Amino acid sequence: MDNQMSFIEKQFPVSKISKESYKERKSSQGQTITGLGKWWGRKPLILVRAAILGCLMPSSDNPKADMDIFLKILSMDNEGLLDRKQKTLSAKALFEIAQNNKHFRQYLNDWFELDGARVKIRDGQDKNDIETRLFKTLGYDEKIKHCIRPEQHVALRKDSWNAINHYLGTNAKSLNELIEQLSIKRYGRRIAVGDCFCGGGSIPFEAARMGFDTYASDLNPIAGLLTWASINISGADKKELKEIEDFQNRVYKIVNEEICELGIEHNERGDRALSYLYCVETTCPECGIVVPLLPSLVVGIRAGKVVAKLVPDGNRYNITIHPDANAMEMKEASNGTVTPKGLVCPNCEKMTPISVLRKDRNDENGNSIYGLRQWGKNEFEPRNTDVYRERLYAIRYETTDGNRYYRAPNERDLDNEEKVRKIVAGNMIFWQEKGLVPSMAIESGMETERLFKERGWTHWNHLFSARQLLLLSLFERQVMNETSVLLKAVGILGINKIADFGSKLCRWNPNCDKTEQTFYNQAFNTMMNYGVRSLSMLSTLWFRISEQYPINKQGTVTLNDARSVTSTCHLWITDPPYADAVNYHELSEFFLAWDKKLLIEAFPEWYTDSKRILAVRGDDHFSHTMIEIYSNLADHMPDDGMQVVMFTHSDPAVWAQLALIMWKSGLRVTAAWNIATETDASGLKDGNYVKGTVLLVLRKQTGDDMAFLDEINSDIRAEVRNQISSMLELENKEEPNFSDPDFVLAAYAASLKVLTSYKTIEDLDLDYELNMAINNPTQSSIVKIIEAAKKIAYDCVIPLDFESYLWKDLSNAEKFYIKGLESEKHGNYQNSTYEEFARGFNTVGYSQMMASQKANMARLKTPVEMAGRTISDVPDFENSLLRTVFMGIYTGIKEDENPSRALGYIKNELPDYWDKRDMIKQLLSFIKDGKDIDNMSPHWEQSATMADLLHSLVTNDSI
Structure with a gap:
């Protein structure tokens, strides 16, 4: 194993973590520590657990095996999902799953008995066996609907521990034992995890529950109280729990x-x-x-x-x-x-x-x-x-x-x-x-x-x-x-x-x-x-209090300005207030007004002021405050320590600002991952709001290397391509690990890996660059580098169904359409996705190609919806082979649903038809499965069916 690189610096299962985070957020009152009290923007516990484990677990030269073990530890592999399964499926639901799976249709009569609309398991059949076999065929989204959350699952099966221990060289029987053994293998001791913006306590709580020693601090007394409670109340033993219940009953009765x-x-x-x-x-x-x-x-x-x-x-x-x-x-x-x-x-x-x-x-x-x-x-x-x-x-x-x-x-x-x-x-x-x-x-x-x-x-x-x-x-x-x-x-x-x-x-x-x-x-x-x-x-x-969990109470919870932290931690995991931050100090005063006297009595060493004057705010002093904070954290971590900074923002300029802040703080970027943590149904966030949390992975800047900006551009291109390539190798067509925003973020991270690996870049004044990134992003060299990296990423990210040698021959507008269609296949209807694609592929005027640009309902026009209209604003598309194929599909539909008419149109329009035949087949192949995708079938049925028929004709066409 290569102990110098952590799993999270090479890869991260962003899709699965996003889905588990979303499920946790949607559970509302069912979340583990929200019962303790109100706080704003708590991060999902599974996200925290995965980030900490990702920092501690070493990477190897076998990324596929690393991923398998990582998912196994988190009970997010196939066996883990089966063990987490809590809800049973009805006979009717099982029948529908079998009916929709070509491999299991042959067993319908053996397994099920139909009585009108009622479905029963036939006598003599083992429902548990049938359910297990069919459950394994479901996609990840469907599976987790029937499962408890990973942070609620306490015991892995024995063969999972055997596989984990064999691979990692450990002999653990629990997550806590594994954490301790990995810590000792890597650092020689059980390490401490720190969070100087502890807020609602998600990070310290999950770190303590995993078995780490913890350091938690916050400027705000209400945050300090909630974090203290997450460890001491959620971690209460049976005797303490009985005291709590008696106390609550006694007070309420009076x-x-x-x-x-x-x-x-x-x-x-x-x-x-x-x-x-x-x-x-x-x-x-x-x-x-x-x-x-x-x-x-x-x-x-x-x-x-x-x-x-x-x-x-x-x-x-x-x-x-x-x-x-x-x-x-x-x-x-x-x-x-x-x-x-x-x-x-x-x-x-x-x-x-x-x-x-x-x-x-x-x-x-x-x-x-x-x-x-x-x-x-x-x-x-x-x-x-x-x-x-x-x-x-x-x-x-x-x-x-x-x-x-x-x-x-x-x-x-x-x-x-x-x-x-x-x-x-x-x-x-x-x-x-x-x-x-x-x-x-x-x-x-x-x-x-x-x-x-x-x-x-x-x-x-x-x-x-x-x-x-x-x-x-x-x-x-x-x-x-x-x-x-x-x-x-x-x-x-x-x-x-x-x-x-x-x-x-x-x-x-x-x-x-x-x-x-x-x-x-x-x-x-x-x-x-x-x-x-x-x-x-x-x-x-x-x-109401939170559920009780075994927890390591060997930690510190204190009120402290993050600039004044003096504790040293191997891992700092922080979720700082950022840019358009929540006004925590103001909101928490609602509670402090009631708590002042009680807090002094319970925690005499604490203050009861919201410390407004010291709060991090999104104003002109923000970047300097953040540099002071993260410089201090860098000073309080060993040279082989790591940091993960969580933040939520979609603007590349803001991303560049944070990266420059970290660079100025003596930290270097080693990876970045985007996790979807926001729920859709809050009722408060309409439109193309940010749904992702970025995990920025950092190490201490220990070298003194210097470079020139023009010398590192080729290094950045190579790093971006290498990063995208390694992610694509791990991609799974059936259960995608990554979406396009993940590849873009990986490109950002790759460029910043190169930039921040140097102590200085002679052509860059970092103070000037930070000022530009904040006040005039278009003039910032760093923002330009990030935008260039994004374009490289889009060139590299080829749809899984597309041959790479054909992809490079497409125009930018064709690439925009194909990527947009791929996004729709995955159920993504955010207008911001198309805006990003348009920027990435430099496609101006793309609105003419859109059937809808409503927030969270955006999608492209089908060939039928385009019909014979001229796409004048996008000449790159209007004159393309894809547009000709679309017109062929429309012609075939219009003329008696006849695919021969479609092929005739295409041949008539393309003198070099035979030279273009492979590309035509590829385009039709990509289009035709729209009729089989539930979210696409209503509007794509006609066009995709004609594309399917036309694909057969082109495939079998001969001179």
Whole structure:
């Protein structure tokens, strides 16, 4: 084995890791450590595990065998997938799999018995055996639908360990043993993995679970708490877990008894509230009537269609609640009294913009002046003279026998509201002094500015209603009484989860009849109507913790500026804030406002400030801050240590900036891989958003070599071609390892491998280049080198179904179309993919070749859709052989579905038909399988079928 090169520096199973990462992200609440609390942008655990293992596992001169062993360790090989299989397939599903597989159709009658639409396994047949055989035939995507995630699978089968140990020269029986033995073989000791941007704790948690010693730090106390919890709470032993359960039950029981004694969640019939619905109301400046600001009058859908109706009552409206609404009532209720543009008054029907309602204005210097009254520190509700007031308009109750219903608040409900209001009003100052509710002022920032502007809120307690303040203060009091650090941490996290799902920023979701969390995205979103959960609806949050796992607790979690780290680690795995970074420091202050006193008691050595002034931000100082940080990390790793930097961005200029930062920090690039980690269904990211996380693999720059820029261009070309070639050798037609973005990134990495292997390049001033990459990318030599490397990559990346000697004879426009069609075959409909291909193949005006350019629905025109229209904007395509073949296909379809007419057209158009025959066959061969691909068959069926018939004629054609 070559211990100088790691597996991740030679190869990485990006496709499989992407699919597993996507599955993990889609599992939502099923993710391993998300139950601890809210953090933004946690990386998938399988991505972390694979990256760490990839750094530790050595590479050999047999990359195929290396890949097999790597997948085996991660239980992502065929046997591992079989062991991870948890869901059984129905007899009907098995029948359909066998029916669609030509090798197993012969067994249909032996295995299955049909009774109308029902399918049964025949008597005497072993369903498990049939299922195992058919499961093995499925593609990776289908297989993992039936599997637990790899990080949930704890034990590999014995023969897998035999193969792993034989290949790596180890004698491990568990992942932890393997990690220790590989560490000792390579470094002479069990190494430490460090992360100085630990955030939600994914990297330290997974490293500790793999058996490494860990160092974790973050500037932010909430990040520090979540990371500490990921190791100490997720790693709790049975005794500790029992203590946690007892603590949670004890606290909840006390709070529940107090709420019940007050009677503030029960109505006159003894039914208990589940949710309270509130809305803002304001006076219409046009007609003077007080209008409830409701974006929709739909109250509930899931458990029965319920709507609200506005009934005039003097100068205001009563809100009545109506269950069992009909379709017409539901449609009418979908339109409320407020839109993003402003108030739509139901009385005078005039629209008033929100900014006019708030009385916002500009001063003589053009600065914005917010018109809303700014609330005082001890306030928790609007004044009657405020522009925005608040009112309770519906309550969802549950009877003792479990029936649930909505109603408008009656006199008893309003009395309960007043009782809560008086309790909070009478105790607010005392609670703030004791740290039971927030007293912290909201600092101005990118996100927090909205709170001043849109509501006049100046302190964090203003974000919570009276009911929410009362409930949270009761939990705070009980957690303060706890002396155990472990249990106090559990309590703090519980309070934070209740706050996340219990603020005025929680939108009401009528589709699910419940309130959603404050941080459903990375912003403070003020609501015109919001839901307040009762205690019973918050109980699942209080009791929720992550699953328990054996873990190595030999590690450090600290609060620290990454520039001040003093611990040395062999592996630094970091996910830094970057460019358009999330404003973690602002968002986390929402939780810090509740946690300040409790954190000091639990972790007296920690501070309770978000350290805004030190936070890494995407401004002019960003690159210099990052250079300081990564220079420090390079100083705190041995010469044979490694780093993996995770970041998410699609712009080559940003990529170049990060590479220059690393270069300036004394690090050299050895590889880069792109993993799809973002889910499609977030509801927040429309369009061609970035879905990938780049893993940038780095080592310390230890040489003093110097080169000239013109001397290394040929080295870069050779390195790019070598990198692409090695990836193509590993490519699998049935289960692709790589997509085109992976090859492009590999080209970026290959060029930067060469560049950063030198201490200096005499023609380049790195400070100047970094400034250019940030402020004027088109003038940056490094950006130009990266773009050139991308073009080399596109020349090298030949579709698997294409002969290389024919590929080089295609025009750029033909290559653009073929690569786009290959991408569609793999189910990729991102418009950004075609934009990248157009840049890579220098194809201007390609829009004429597109059937759609809608985000995530982009695809090329088929021959039928092109028909006889002239593709005037792309003469390179219009005059090409591929266009002639397309016209032949269209002619054959148009003239009675006759392939002979198609061939006749092509021969008539091509005097050198016989010289072009091999290329024509190749093009038709590539096109014809579109009819057999599910996502393509609807629109490609006709053209692909004619291509298939035409291919047979051309193949059998003779002079």
